[in-house]
Amino acid sequence: MTEIVDLDAGTVFVGGGAENYAIPQQLLMKYANRHGLIAGATGTGKTVTLQTLAESFSRAGVPVFMADVKGDLAGISQAGRADGPLAESFGKRATQIGITLDYQSFPVTFWDIWGERGHPVRTTLAEMGPLLLSRLMGLTDAQEGVLNIAFRVADEEGLALLDMKDLQSMLVWVGQNAKDLSLKYGNVSTASVGAIQRALLVLENEGGTFLFGEPALELSDMMRLDASGKGVINILSAERLMNSPRLYATFLLWLMSELFEQLPEVGDPDKPRIAFFFDEAHLLFDDAPPALIAKIEQVARLIRSKGVSLWFISQNPADLPESVLGQLGNRVQHALRAFTAKDQKALRLAAENYRANPAFDTAEAIQAVGTGEAVTSLLEAKGVPGMVQRTLIRPPLAQLGPIPDDARAAMIAASPMGLKYGKTLDRESASELLAKRAEKATEELATSDAKESDADLWKVEPEHKRGRRYDPAIQIRDEEKPAPRASNRDSIASAFGKSLARQLGTRTGQALVRGVLGSLFRGK
Numbered sequence: 001m002t003e004i005v006d007l008d009a010g011t012v013f014v015g016g017g018a019e020n021y022a023i024p025q026q027l028l029m030k031y032a033n034r035h036g037l038i039a040g041a042t043g044t045g046k047t048v049t050l051q052t053l054a055e056s057f058s059r060a061g062v063p064v065f066m067a068d069v070k071g072d073l074a075g076i077s078q079a080g081r082a083d084g085p086l087a088e089s090f091g092k093r094a095t096q097i098g099i100t101l102d103y104q105s106f107p108v109t110f111w112d113i114w115g116e117r118g119h120p121v122r123t124t125l126a127e128m129g130p131l132l133l134s135r136l137m138g139l140t141d142a143q144e145g146v147l148n149i150a151f152r153v154a155d156e157e158g159l160a161l162l163d164m165k166d167l168q169s170m171l172v173w174v175g176q177n178a179k180d181l182s183l184k185y186g187n188v189s190t191a192s193v194g195a196i197q198r199a200l201l202v203l204e205n206e207g208g209t210f211l212f213g214e215p216a217l218e219l220s221d222m223m224r225l226d227a228s229g230k231g232v233i234n235i236l237s238a239e240r241l242m243n244s245p246r247l248y249a250t251f252l253l254w255l256m257s258e259l260f261e262q263l264p265e266v267g268d269p270d271k272p273r274i275a276f277f278f279d280e281a282h283l284l285f286d287d288a289p290p291a292l293i294a295k296i297e298q299v300a301r302l303i304r305s306k307g308v309s310l311w312f313i314s315q316n317p318a319d320l321p322e323s324v325l326g327q328l329g330n331r332v333q334h335a336l337r338a339f340t341a342k343d344q345k346a347l348r349l350a351a352e353n354y355r356a357n358p359a360f361d362t363a364e365a366i367q368a369v370g371t372g373e374a375v376t377s378l379l380e381a382k383g384v385p386g387m388v389q390r391t392l393i394r395p396p397l398a399q400l401g402p403i404p405d406d407a408r409a410a411m412i413a414a415s416p417m418g419l420k421y422g423k424t425l426d427r428e429s430a431s432e433l434l435a436k437r438a439e440k441a442t443e444e445l446a447t448s449d450a451k452e453s454d455a456d457l458w459k460v461e462p463e464h465k466r467g468r469r470y471d472p473a474i475q476i477r478d479e480e481k482p483a484p485r486a487s488n489r490d491s492i493a494s495a496f497g498k499s500l501a502r503q504l505g506t507r508t509g510q511a512l513v514r515g516v517l518g519s520l521f522r523g524k
Helices: 029-034 046-059 087-097 125-137 141-156 164-176 178-185 190-211 245-262 290-306 341-352 362-368 405-414 417-421 430-457 472-480 488-504 507-521
Strands: 011-017 023-028 036-039 064-068 108-112 233-237 274-278 308-314 330-333 373-377 389-393
Touching: 011 029, 011 046, 011 087, 011 373, 023 029, 023 389, 029 308, 029 330, 036 046, 046 064, 046 274, 046 308, 046 389, 064 245, 087 389, 108 405, 125 141, 125 164, 125 190, 125 245, 125 290, 141 164, 141 178, 141 190, 164 178, 164 190, 164 430, 190 245, 245 274, 245 290, 245 308, 290 308, 341 362, 362 373
Parallel strands: 036 308, 036 330, 064 233, 064 274, 108 233, 274 308
Antiparallel strands: 011 023, 011 389, 330 373, 373 389
């Protein structure tokens, strides 16, 4: 029997192929950064293939990131057992392909957006950017334009967009200053601002409050080795996250984009710097705008020179755009079921993507392979696609399936990542800065109003300036004079004039109205 030696000659033993599964099917580490595909119907063995490849990368000293959408990948942290539930069938498979199983565990770090089944994993709105955020919230082109303006103004004004309340406050400010901003950046409608605010509320209910904030995830914390030289396997708990598929897909796209933007060029390394597995990959492209698909294609094409190995996992290769599918050189195709005309067409297209093998028909083989078996094509020397083979996938070395909650909790508590990401950091950002600006403007307005009020108290009206000096003699003579008897019309004119004078603030109104009413009463 042949021992499993994943590090020998820079290869990964995927399984036994050809007749009687006697020929080793090996993935060359040097070409692992040409990316890969794991496809197949439900229950055909994709999870076992995923775990097997993750183990192999870890043994080779390559860190791994993968999302656990069903909750059954945590077992990779525990060594497999000879008395396990699948030990007998795995033993027979190992014997058939000519290997022995060296059961072992692998270093694992658990992550969870909600911080319940792993360390909290966060990013900031500024790092996510308006393109991915617009896709996450399902915004229209006009709404995406307003969101871009909000991000642009925040950057120019030095307002950091870190969490949800920062963007909500920024949008309020944009709405209040829509007229001025429209002159510089184009139309900013309050209707679009309101629609974005509603979308943010939906995102908040789906978990956006937990995803956006600080401390933000540092990629270096996902690219670690343990003391023995094994690559750490980062597992994102995604059972709950899958209830919000758009949030799941956008987070993975952001992580892939961050790898592309932050990692330096390394050319073609002997092995990848990190292996990244996208489970349920069709969610990345569902309802994605052309600009986003173009970005994914660009990243997939260029990120290989940065030493990143991308693996897309989906039920059918047709779930991926042709532009992305063409970048995947290593392929493991489990069984496809062709029950409808559409399924049969997809099956033929899947078969045409392989280098034909004269020993069998590829389309028939894709339908005929059993559980744990796959049709494989792996890049050979000089990056040439290997001839398609029917391959029996090697069994995993670690436990297959979930682990008890107390075991997971103990691993989370022992991880050094808890000290760094356990507590949320809320530093001064856009929300606080805008609140301070509003408070300062209110204080300035109150001070200005107080000054104007004080000035009014000391203001001297013109009629007071024309008042005569007090003379007692004149005052006595005035008091001795009999008061003239006012006619009805004079009384009415006087009362109405005084009322109008209170409105006009001058005696001119009283005299004017008295004269007008007097003329009316005289018949003029």
